[in-house]
Amino acid sequence: MMPQVTHHIPEEMVQAYVTGALPHAFSVVVAAHLSLCDTCRAAAEAFEAVGGIALETLPAPTGDGADMTELRARTLAALDTLPDAAPEPRPVAPYPAAVMAELGNRPPRWKSLGAGIRQTILSHGPEGSVRLLSIPGGKAVPDHGHNGLEMTLVLQGAFSDHTGRYGPGDVQVAETDIEHVPTAEPGPDCICLAATDAPLRFAALVPRMLQGVFRI
Ligand SMILES: [Zn+2]
Structure with a gap:
């Protein structure tokens, strides 16, 4: 369907x-x-x-x-x-x-970002990166703004922020000036495909340190 x-x-x-x-x-x-x-x-x-x-x-x-x-x-x-x-x-x-083409037709190899949030980087380069993100139902992604453009497609579950609700198939395009806290809906993990054209700029110190480690 x-x-x-x-x-x-x-x-x-x-x-x-x-x-x-x-x-x-x-x-x-x-x-x-x-x-x-x-x-x-x-x-x-x-x-x-x-x-x-x-x-x-x-x-x-x-x-x-x-x-x-x-x-x-x-x-x-x-x-x-x-x-x-x-x-x-x-x-x-x-x-x-x-x-699937980005994954080489293999299942995602998830890496933990803490708090149950996981990611699989599909490709990463100077022009931008694209990753799968998995957020447990009911959990929020750390407050972050953007240095560039972020484009997020929901594949499973749903998330909401101040701009609205995004379910399977929905795309959110977030520009540099948006500071947002996406929160996954209770239920199954929210799995998103997310492309960014510049490193995200996290508001809190610890996620900013993790940024270097995880290239989020
Ligand atoms: Zn469409």
């Missing part, structure tokens, strides 16, 4: 994803959301169609058209890597295909 999604990917990010302009960490989250959300997948397909038409009408490369040829090839390659249109039958177990 497809989850009931109420929080979607901003349209500009879907467009950036389709053209291959999105950093890898964020493209993993977008791909996972598209596999769970008919609305955003339709938007991606619309952008893809428009992009395809524009590419087909580009003039043939002439003597100094090497840059355009390369751009065209890169864009077409990006379009080829779009996920299949068919929705996945089971959104959570196993994880969406985009997440």
Whole structure:
């Protein structure tokens, strides 16, 4: 059953994803959301169609058209890597295909962050990192703000903060100015896929020390 999604990917990010302009960490989250959300997948397909038409009408490369040829090839390659249109039958177990690919088709190797919170880093680089986070039902994640952009997709359970409630399939995009305390709903562990483009800035001292250890 497809989850009931109420929080979607901003349209500009879907467009950036389709053209291959999105950093890898964020493209993993977008791909996972598209596999769970008919609305955003339709938007991606619309952008893809428009992009395809524009590419087909580009003039043939002439003597100094090497840059355009390369751009065209890169864009077409990006379009080829779009996920299949068919929705996945089971959104959570196993994880969406985009997440399984990051995991090398193996189960997550969880590392404890204390207080029952666990994470598995999927990829980590200068452009951003993407991880799975597991938060026990009823628990809060330490108060933190962001130096950049954080994009969180709920895969299981739900969390809430002052901006609303996020259940399976929902995406939260948090900008630099948001200081928030996400709290998992009572019940099963809340498992999220989270991409960040800069280290999080934790408000309390101890989590800030842990930040170095766990690259959170
Ligand atoms: Zn959506």
